[in-house]
Amino acid sequence: MDYLINLIIFSLIYVxxxxxxxxxxxxxxxxxxxxxxxxxxxxxxxxxxxxxxQFGFFSCLILSGIFSMLFSLIIGAISxxxxxxxxxxxxxxxxxxxxxxxxxxxxLTRGVxxxxxxxxxxxxxxxxxxxxxxxxxxxxxxxxxxxxxxSVFKGPLGRSLKAQGEYSHALEALGVSSFKIRMYSFxxxxxxxxxxxxxxxxxxxxxxxxxxxLSEMVFVLTIVIIGQPGSLLGSSLASFFLxxxxxxxxxxxxxPGILGPMRQLIYAVILFSTVYTRKxxxxxxxxxx
Amino acid sequence: MLSVKNIHFAIGEAAILNGLEMSGKDGExxxxxxxxxxxxTTFFNCVSGFITPQKGEINFNGHSxxxxxxxxxxxxxxxxxxxxxxxxxxxxxxxxxxxxLESRDQNNLLSFKVSKEHLDEIDSLLNxxxxxxxxxxxxxxxxGGQLRLLEIIRLVAFRAKVYLLDEPTAGVSPxxxxxxVETLKNLIPKEALxxxxxxxxxxxxxxxxxxxxxxxxxCVLDGSFEEVxxxxxxxxxxxxxxx
Numbered sequence: 406m407d408y409l410i411n412l413i414i415f416s417l418i419y420v421x422x423x424x425x426x427x428x429x430x431x432x433x434x435x436x437x438x439x440x441x442x443x444x445x446x447x448x449x450x451x452x453x454x455x456x457x458x459q460f461g462f463f464s465c466l467i468l469s470g471i472f473s474m475l476f477s478l479i480i481g482a483i484s485x486x487x488x489x490x491x492x493x494x495x496x497x498x499x500x501x502x503x504x505x506x507x508x509x510x511x512x513l514t515r516g517v518x519x520x521x522x523x524x525x526x527x528x529x530x531x532x533x534x535x536x537x538x539x540x541x542x543x544x545x546x547x548x549x550x551x552x553x554x555x556s557v558f559k560g561p562l563g564r565s566l567k568a569q570g571e572y573s574h575a576l577e578a579l580g581v582s583s584f585k586i587r588m589y590s591f592x593x594x595x596x597x598x599x600x601x602x603x604x605x606x607x608x609x610x611x612x613x614x615x616x617x618x619l620s621e622m623v624f625v626l627t628i629v630i631i632g633q634p635g636s637l638l639g640s641s642l643a644s645f646f647l648x649x650x651x652x653x654x655x656x657x658x659x660x661p662g663i664l665g666p667m668r669q670l671i672y673a674v675i676l677f678s679t680v681y682t683r684k685x686x687x688x689x690x691x692x693x694x
Numbered sequence: 695m696l697s698v699k700n701i702h703f704a705i706g707e708a709a710i711l712n713g714l715e716m717s718g719k720d721g722e723x724x725x726x727x728x729x730x731x732x733x734x735t736t737f738f739n740c741v742s743g744f745i746t747p748q749k750g751e752i753n754f755n756g757h758s759x760x761x762x763x764x765x766x767x768x769x770x771x772x773x774x775x776x777x778x779x780x781x782x783x784x785x786x787x788x789x790x791x792x793x794x795l796e797s798r799d800q801n802n803l804l805s806f807k808v809s810k811e812h813l814d815e816i817d818s819l820l821n822x823x824x825x826x827x828x829x830x831x832x833x834x835x836x837x838g839g840q841l842r843l844l845e846i847i848r849l850v851a852f853r854a855k856v857y858l859l860d861e862p863t864a865g866v867s868p869x870x871x872x873x874x875v876e877t878l879k880n881l882i883p884k885e886a887l888x889x890x891x892x893x894x895x896x897x898x899x900x901x902x903x904x905x906x907x908x909x910x911x912x913c914v915l916d917g918s919f920e921e922v923x924x925x926x927x928x929x930x931x932x933x934x935x936x937x
Contacts, residue, residue, distance in 0.1 A: 561796045562803040564789055568782045574744060575780035579852055580769035580797040589803060689784075694735075694744045694776060 410536045412648055414608055417540075417547045418601050419644035423628040424554050424637060425597025429590045430626070431634035432563055434570035434688070436493035438622055439480055442503035443473040443595040445617035447602025449507065452520040452612050462526045462533070466546075466603050473599025474592050476503075481591040485584060489691065500622065507614040519613025523606050533607070543604055550597060554637055557593060566590050567635065572692045620669075627676045634687065647672070695719055696741065696772075696856055696887060701750035703736055703911075710736045711747065712911035720855070723888045725898035725919075728908030729932055734891045735777060737908070738858045742774045743767045754856070769797075773854025775845050777861045777891075783834030787825060787844060790833050791816045794852040819847045823877055839870030843877055850881050857888040863897060875901060895923065907931060 422444055429435040447469035454460035454468060484495035507514050514520070525533045533539045557563050565586045568576045573583040606612050628647055632639030651668040659667065680687060697717035703710050711733045718724050726734050739745045741752060743764035752759050759767050774780065782790055795801075795812045820826040823843045828836060833844060842862055849857060862878070863871045878901060882888055892898055898905055898919060905922040907915035909931045915922050922928060 556806040557804065560804060560806050561793075561801050564785070564793050564796070565803070567785060568793055571782050571784055572780065574764070575776060575782065576793070577744075577764035578742060578768050578774040578776070578780060579794050579848070580765050581793070582763065582765040586803075692778060694739055 407536060410540055412652060413645075414536065414540055414543060416645040416648040417543050418604050418608070419625070419628060419648060420547050420641045421550055421597055421601035421604070423625050423632070423640040423644055424550060425594040425601070426625050427629050427632075427634065427637060427640045428554065428557060428563075428566070428597075429587075429594040431629055431636070431640070432558065432566040432570060433587060433590050434634075435485075435587055435590065436489075436496070437591065437594065438493055438497040438619075439477075439484075439500040439503070440594065440598050440625060441617050441619075441622040442500040443476060443598030444602040444605070444621075445503055445507060445614070446473045446476050447599030448606040448612050448617070449514060449520070449602075450599070451603040451606040452523045453513070455524055455526060455607070456520060456522060459524075460526070462528045462607075465526070465607070466600055469603035470596040470599040473595045473602065477591045477595030478588075481588050485587045485591065497619075500619070504614060504617065507617065514614070517613060517615075519611055520606075521611045523610045523612070525607050525610070539608060543608075546600070546604070550600070551637060551641065554597070558635070558637060562586065562589055571689065574692070574694045623676075624672065627672055627679075630683075630687065631675060631679050647675075695753075695755055697751075697753045698737070698741065699751040699753075701737070701740055701747045701752070703733075703740060703745065703747045710911055711740065711750075714750070714908075714912055716906060716913050716916075718856075718887045718889060720887055721885050722904060723902040724890070725895075725902035725905045726889060726891045726908060727893065727895055727898070727905065732908040733911040734908050735860055736911075738774065738860055738889075738891065741767075741856075742772055742858055768852075768854075771853075771855030773849040773852055773857050775842075775849060775857070775859045775862055777864065779838075779841050779845065781833045781836075781841050781845055781848075783832065785833060786830050787820065787828045787833050787836070788816055788830060790844060791819065791848050791851050794848045798852050815851060819851055822881060823847055823873070837866075837870075839866035839874065842866055842870075842874055846874070846877055847881065850883075853883075855886055857882060857886055857890075859888065859890045861891055861893070863892065863894065871897065895919075 426440045429437045450469040450472045451465040454465050480496065480499040484492055484499065487495045508516050525539065528542060533542050565576060565581050569583045569586050577583055628643045629640050632643030651671060654664055654667060699715055701711045701714040714733065714737060728734050740747050743762060754770060754772060792808065792812060795815060817826065820829060825840060825844060836844065846862065863874055866874065890902060903918065905917065905919055906913050907922060907928060915925055915927060
């Protein structure tokens, strides 16, 4: 049972993380490769505030989202002025900056040693130290988040984002600033990266920089691509699918030396075949004036 | 009132606009013709803000718009129909118009509900051009002529004050051309300034009281339809001869 709860918790954390990424990439086709950096900022914010300053659950959750949003404001102001491929490269470089800071700013992050012993603060009188209780709280947070995200997807911001992903000049010609729309999506997206980082840190009670590497970014990208960019239901189901899928390998008698690479290989094959079959819709040709 | 003075735009050594001067008053319908490469679309790109001329002035209602973004110019009322269709094909017909309405009314981007007024407005506009049965269809499934109609009524919904129409009948059937002419005549408010780029001068006859001819990045002829058509320089511009 604990094993199943563990998998569901990880799946739900990815539902949140990929749901946020789905706003910028799924709707606006903004390949924001610094999304996991926002996740890291959320996780470290929670880790530091709850261990060093004994902050409560809600303070950690909200501040994780806010710090991640502030980070997105800085990188968005710079990299969102770049277009398409250049934006992806720009955002990736910021991701590396955060990664380098996590490793080298040892007085704050303890570098590669990571931060152990992150407590799970009670929510008023409700203890989340038990995994089942943690799952209940996470499920409520995911439900509320999906409700909000769904409203964004179907509202004016979602429409404008979708339009700018298809033909930004035509959107500008209707009086909508592409930069502003991208910035909003970037900020909202980062907020959800931040709060998923908070849940990740509280659940594992230990974080280090290796959890926020480029391969984690590729995993989130895989979730959104498999789930169909722009589909919240799709990315949510894909989160469960991709978390549970490699677990089936546990029941096959394989050498541990093969098992690890085998998981990566499965993800790679799935990602490649999905991109290959849907390449026209995933990366449509950009139209210009 | 739109006025353009001494506009220069070049890509490397190649001058596209070469001291172009032109102005238009509210309510005027102006046809723009000229051979390929004469700078017609570049002129529209300069006016709508997608490119910035290296020299010259663009004034709208007495204020310079040079240096302002395309979205800012659009919100001032400078609307555009694109040569290569400015429709969002992956979105429904309804959503295409809704974006214009929400932008016009500066709706809160995080509002969750589509207003009934907007739905009614979309319905009545689509009825006027016979696209109402396509309300929830993907715009990409419409024919070329229907896409043009949709793009024009989207600008009408946006309540543009200036209509920059870049070849609105390119690639559409003769029957649909007639419908586009009727739509332009009947749906665009009388007080709006309309600038239409077209290769087919006969299309302009019913529509435009003034024709300007571009050549070499300049406005070389300016007059009524009859004046321009009978001017021997027109043949010279297009065919390099007056015979």
